[in-house]
Amino acid sequence: MSIASNLLKYKNELDEQNVTLIAVSKFHPINEIQEAYDAGQRVFGENLVQEMVEKYEHLPKDIEWHLIGHLQTNKVKYIAPFVSLIQSVDSLKLLTEINKQASKNNRVIDCLLQIYIADEDSKFGLGFDEAIELLNSSEYQEMQNIRIIGLMGIATNNASDAQTKIEFNELKVLFEGIKISYFRKENSFKELSMGMSSDYKLAIEEGSTMVRMGTSIFGNRVIKHYKNV
Numbered sequence: 205m206s207i208a209s210n211l212l213k214y215k216n217e218l219d220e221q222n223v224t225l226i227a228v229s230k231f232h233p234i235n236e237i238q239e240a241y242d243a244g245q246r247v248f249g250e251n252l253v254q255e256m257v258e259k260y261e262h263l264p265k266d267i268e269w270h271l272i273g274h275l276q277t278n279k280v281k282y283i284a285p286f287v288s289l290i291q292s293v294d295s296l297k298l299l300t301e302i303n304k305q306a307s308k309n310n311r312v313i314d315c316l317l318q319i320y321i322a323d324e325d326s327k328f329g330l331g332f333d334e335a336i337e338l339l340n341s342s343e344y345q346e347m348q349n350i351r352i353i354g355l356m357g358i359a360t361n362n363a364s365d366a367q368t369k370i371e372f373n374e375l376k377v378l379f380e381g382i383k384i385s386y387f388r389k390e391n392s393f394k395e396l397s398m399g400m401s402s403d404y405k406l407a408i409e410e411g412s413t414m415v416r417m418g419t420s421i422f423g424n425r426v427i428k429h430y431k432n433v
Contacts, residue, residue: 228418306349354395
């Protein structure tokens with residue numbers, strides 16, 4: 205099946221459930237992203253800053269770019285002028301830098317707090333207590349150029365369905381608690397980004413509003429090395 209056919213299959217399914225499809229285009233060439241764009245997709249996720257910057261320069265400017273990979277503070281400045289959503293905020297230090305660079309660009313940048321839910325040391329994310337500590341901090345409360353609109357989490361790789369559902373459910377419970385405690389009056393705090401090609405149906409069952417799908421749409425990736433920025 206073509207990229208367009210794959211995309212429409214999942215997009216139609218997700219649209220019916222009011223779930224946003226993030227087309228993960230990491231390591232896929234510009235022409236393939238253009239094909240997905242021509243089929244109606246507007247939201248794309250990238251893991252690497254260098255790759256996102258290069259693609260942004262060559263693709264239509266109404267694309268919503270989501271940074272979904274681990275983000276180093278010294279790279280924030282390169283995406284601050286255009287990124288639509290940073291899904292991988294995993295520290296107060298990073299959030300502070302995003303706020304700083306957003307201010308320089310006269311923007312308010314939407315962010316998700318990435319929460320550590322997997323049983324894997326290789327995953328990034330805030331612990332549940334660390335997320336609460338961040339939200340209670342005076343530094344966060346003084347920020348004017350970021351807006352936290354939800355949470356993101358990545359389940360354990362190759363886990364059983366039962367374990368995956370537990371991890372997603374724990375994130376959903378945290379989301380609901382944070383919503384009540386910190387964002388009760390803010391309609392913008394509504395996004396729960398969890399689920400990928402292999403587990404998106406389980407994620408939706410547990411309340412996901414955004415799923416990140418790459419292989420199911422684009423097929424296998426061809427790794428390309430991008431110049432440093």
